[in-house]
Amino acid sequence: xxxxxxxxxxxxxxxxxxxxxxxxxxxxxxxxxxxxxxxxxxxxxxxxxxxxxxxxxxxxxxxxxxxxxxxxxxxxxxxxxxxxxxxxxxxxxxxxxxxxxxxxxxxxxxxxxxxxxxxxxxxxxxxxxxxxxxxxxxxxxxxxxxxxxxxxxxxxxxxxxxxxxxxxxxxxxxxxxxxxxxxxxxxxxxxxxxxxxxxxxxxxxxxxxxxxxxxxxxxxxxxxxxxxxxxxxxxxxxxxxxxxxxxxxxxxxxxxxxxxxxxxxxxxxxxxxxxxxxxxxxxxxxxxxxxxxxxxxxxxxxxxxxxxxxxxxxxxxxxxxxxxxxxxxxxxxxxxxxxxxxxxxxxxxxxxxxxxxxxxxxxxxxxxxxxxxxxxxxxxxx
Ligand code: 3HC
Numbered sequence: 001x002x003x004x005x006x007x008x009x010x011x012x013x014x015x016x017x018x019x020x021x022x023x024x025x026x027x028x029x030x031x032x033x034x035x036x037x038x039x040x041x042x043x044x045x046x047x048x049x050x051x052x053x054x055x056x057x058x059x060x061x062x063x064x065x066x067x068x069x070x071x072x073x074x075x076x077x078x079x080x081x082x083x084x085x086x087x088x089x090x091x092x093x094x095x096x097x098x099x100x101x102x103x104x105x106x107x108x109x110x111x112x113x114x115x116x117x118x119x120x121x122x123x124x125x126x127x128x129x130x131x132x133x134x135x136x137x138x139x140x141x142x143x144x145x146x147x148x149x150x151x152x153x154x155x156x157x158x159x160x161x162x163x164x165x166x167x168x169x170x171x172x173x174x175x176x177x178x179x180x181x182x183x184x185x186x187x188x189x190x191x192x193x194x195x196x197x198x199x200x201x202x203x204x205x206x207x208x209x210x211x212x213x214x215x216x217x218x219x220x221x222x223x224x225x226x227x228x229x230x231x232x233x234x235x236x237x238x239x240x241x242x243x244x245x246x247x248x249x250x251x252x253x254x255x256x257x258x259x260x261x262x263x264x265x266x267x268x269x270x271x272x273x274x275x276x277x278x279x280x281x282x283x284x285x286x287x288x289x290x291x292x293x294x295x296x297x298x299x300x301x302x303x304x305x306x307x308x309x310x311x312x313x314x315x316x317x318x319x320x321x322x323x324x325x326x327x328x329x330x331x332x333x334x335x336x337x338x339x340x341x342x343x344x345x346x347x348x349x350x351x352x353x354x355x356x357x358x359x360x361x362x363x364x365x366x367x368x369x370x371x372x373x374x375x376x377x378x379x380x381x382x
């Protein structure tokens with residue numbers, strides 16, 4: 001299949017990510033089939049696409065005529081077979097639970113045309129394992145968008161063990177055609193690039209709060225003060241605490257128990273406080289985005305610690321061959337999180353020696369092996 005052969009894209013799952021991906025496909029001119037398991041979910045997804053396109057039209061990013069045309073190019077479905085029967089490219093965006101993903105791909109393999117490519121928007125799960133339930137693993141690929149999909153430029157394109165080069169290239173081309181910035185992830189490894197680099201941050205941030213060094217708001221205020229669009233706790237609420245929870249369970253199973261969800265996160269999940277989507281999480285979202293008081297920025301929390309362990313984790317990706325290109329890692333962190341600089345750009349400014357020493361101290365202070373500096377970090381020169 002060639003890029004020009006893709007006329008219709010089916011998006012399976014109409015939630016935060018699914019509706020955003022469907023909107024991105026509409027903006028690129030594709031016909032879209034949006035599917036979810038209940039009418040109210042597809043209705044909500046369609047409503048959100050309508051609101052977002054109206055926002056873009058108000059800002060004159062799309063014309064009123066194009067907006068109307070796009071709304072006419074999307075159809076919604078409850079029946080999976082109906083949604084994907086004539087799709088050329090299918091993007092799955094269902095909950096981050098491996099059994100659910102596998103069930104969906106088993107069905108997709110039966111119901112989608114034989115030559116259709118099947119992509120998963122999973123944020124950290126094995127594409128190889130998802131593909132293993134299909135009869136076409138060479139046509140299964142990771143296509144990880146970032147939230148909100150319509151705003152964030154990055155798409156990680158992940159090669160499963162059996163994904164063909166043709167599938168990779170077509171997915172990279174499609175992402176570019178969707179006005180995104182795709183980055184190749186060469187090895188199907190837990191968390192891919194963005195979420196793997198973020199994973200030790202959750203350990204450190206949790207420990208800082210548990211030890212009473214700073215509160216979530218004091219940490220967010222400090223990082224927002226430095227120019228981040230959202231602090232890490234606000235961002236967790238924004239993407240959904242259930243997603244962060246399932247993701248850290250998955251990383252803990254695959255890498256080490258240290259990456260498991262902190263206690264406070266389990267408590268939030270049990271209470272049903274999932275962040276923005278339920279109106280309450282770490283913050284109160286019932287009246288919109290929380291107003292974080294920047295004057296509460298706490299000096300006791302040193303953001304360099306977060307940078308040190310993230311650069312260290314990034315060096316593990318180079319050692320493991322997840323990507324060979326440090327510039328791609330910087331690109332992922334800049335465009336996946338709207339950061340001003342990538343980890344290696346920061347490391348060159350701060351100095352690899354200093355970061356490696358700090359990682360050694362953090363590993364000792366917190367008793368966390370995941371913070372231990374790699375040989376690549378100690379050598380520096382990246
Ligand atoms: N539709 C259309 N436009 C939208 C939009 C939407 N749904 N949401 C935001 N925008 C536009 C706004 O119109 C605005 O455009 P402008 O600059 O031309 O005025 C721009 O985006 C920024 O929005 P605002 O400044 O008005 O602030 P908002 O509160 O609306 O935006 C935000 C919030 C864009 C989410 C911003 O806070 C941000 O960039 N946060 C960081 C997001 C991030 O890091 N995402 C990655 C999460 S991790 C992930 O997804 C991985 C997964 O695996 C978990």
